[in-house]
Amino acid sequence: MGRQPCCDKVGLKKGPWTAEEDRKLINFILTNGQCCWRAVPKLAGLLRCGKSCRLRWTNYLRPDLKRGLLSDYEEKMVIDLHSQLGNRWSKIASHLPGRTDNEIKNHWNTHIKKKLRKMGIDPLTHKPLSIVEQEDEEPVKKLQKIQMPIQEPVEEPTSYCLTKDGNTKNMSRLGESLDDDQFMAINLEYGVEDVPLIDPESLELICSNSTMSSSTSTSSNSSNDSSFLKDLQFPDFEWSDYGNSSNDNNNGVGNIIENNMMSLWDINDFSSLDLLLNDESSSTFGLF
DNA sequence: AAAACAAACAACCGCACAATG
DNA sequence: CCATTGTGCGGTTGTTTGTTT
Numbered sequence: 001m002g003r004q005p006c007c008d009k010v011g012l013k014k015g016p017w018t019a020e021e022d023r024k025l026i027n028f029i030l031t032n033g034q035c036c037w038r039a040v041p042k043l044a045g046l047l048r049c050g051k052s053c054r055l056r057w058t059n060y061l062r063p064d065l066k067r068g069l070l071s072d073y074e075e076k077m078v079i080d081l082h083s084q085l086g087n088r089w090s091k092i093a094s095h096l097p098g099r100t101d102n103e104i105k106n107h108w109n110t111h112i113k114k115k116l117r118k119m120g121i122d123p124l125t126h127k128p129l130s131i132v133e134q135e136d137e138e139p140v141k142k143l144q145k146i147q148m149p150i151q152e153p154v155e156e157p158t159s160y161c162l163t164k165d166g167n168t169k170n171m172s173r174l175g176e177s178l179d180d181d182q183f184m185a186i187n188l189e190y191g192v193e194d195v196p197l198i199d200p201e202s203l204e205l206i207c208s209n210s211t212m213s214s215s216t217s218t219s220s221n222s223s224n225d226s227s228f229l230k231d232l233q234f235p236d237f238e239w240s241d242y243g244n245s246s247n248d249n250n251n252g253v254g255n256i257i258e259n260n261m262m263s264l265w266d267i268n269d270f271s272s273l274d275l276l277l278n279d280e281s282s283s284t285f286g287l288f
Numbered sequence: 289a290a291a292a293c294a295a296a297c298a299a300c301c302g303c304a305c306a307a308t309g
Numbered sequence: 310c311c312a313t314t315g316t317g318c319g320g321t322t323g324t325t326t327g328t329t330t
Contacts, residue, residue: 016298016324036315054316055299090318101318106297 013047017056021046025053026061059102066098070107078104079112083126 013021028044034057037050046053059065070078074096081092089101089108096104108123116123120130 014300038315049300051301051316052299058317059298087319102298105319110296 012041012049012052014052017048017060021048022056022061025056029057029061055102059100062100064098065100070096070099070104070111074099075107075112078108079116079126082108082112082123 017025024044024046025040028040032043037054040046040050040053041048044053048056077096078092081095085091087105089105093099093101093104113123116126117129120128122129
């Protein structure tokens with residue numbers, strides 16, 4: 001007996017999400033928290049599969065998402081982490097608060113890959129292209145390289161400090177700041193598990209800065225449709241232009257943290273929210 | 289102005305795996 | 310243990326938007 005499909009796909013909607021669907025999903029999750037995704041579409045009044053709802057929420061609607069293009073520093077981190085982790089996008093994303101695996105994966109495929117190739121670096125191996133080409137001609141040597149033992153860390157790992165000017169500073173564990181080259185040199189020495197997470201407290205700094213990112217979100221239909229998000233009013237914070245703004249770079253999330261110092265969205269906080277959402281799903285389905 | 293093409297990104301799909309009964 | 314379920318992950322596709330001809 002094979003595995004059952006994640007949902008009954010008959011009559012389910014596919015493709016871009018509409019503002020109305022987004023509203024329903026947000027409303028449901030803010031009201032009820034994240035429960036089993038399979039049940040969400042039914043309870044929220046959506047003709048979507050649970051998986052689709054989960055993806056929409058985690059990749060797009062989650063309020064702690066940063067959005068906008070990756071900063072130079074974030075890009076550098078992605079490259080560094082990719083050299084250690086490979087295509088383990090979720091692992092990489094876990095080191096970049098407010099970024100999703102999907103976002104990073106897309107950015108990698110559309111921007112970073114090209115950039116590295118232009119710089120003469122192979123995006124797969126992170127080695128100079130000339131060496132990679134040579135190795136392709138010498139499969140035996142390549143195999144030997146793969147079997148090289150993992151280097152043991154010899155120094156204290158670095159950590160990252162986000163500064164008020166919106167840039168990030170590379171800090172050693174002892175607290176002294178490092179320049180980019182020092183950071184890269186040290187960081188490349190460590191294995192995957194040694195890559196430190198950003199100190200949550202440091203998030204306060206980055207979020208208090210309105211010029212954090214230099215880029216804007218290039219949005220597609222769904223984000224345009226979702227401009228309604230800016231109209232959602234949560235206690236003590238506001239959505240900025242969501243996906244449409246040419247000036248605001250935080251697209252709501254920054255403001256959430258800016259005003260609340262919330263680095264992570266605590267689902268338990270939702271219950272107390274006096275939401276001004278169109279609360280049709282919970283009333284329609286008799287929840288609470 | 290319109291067609292063709294490229295780039296960017298949202299969304300889907302299938303698989304793997306942990307949890308549960 | 311085994312079957313089933315729920316969820317997460319990575320690869321891929323589809324759609325939209327921007328640019329060039």
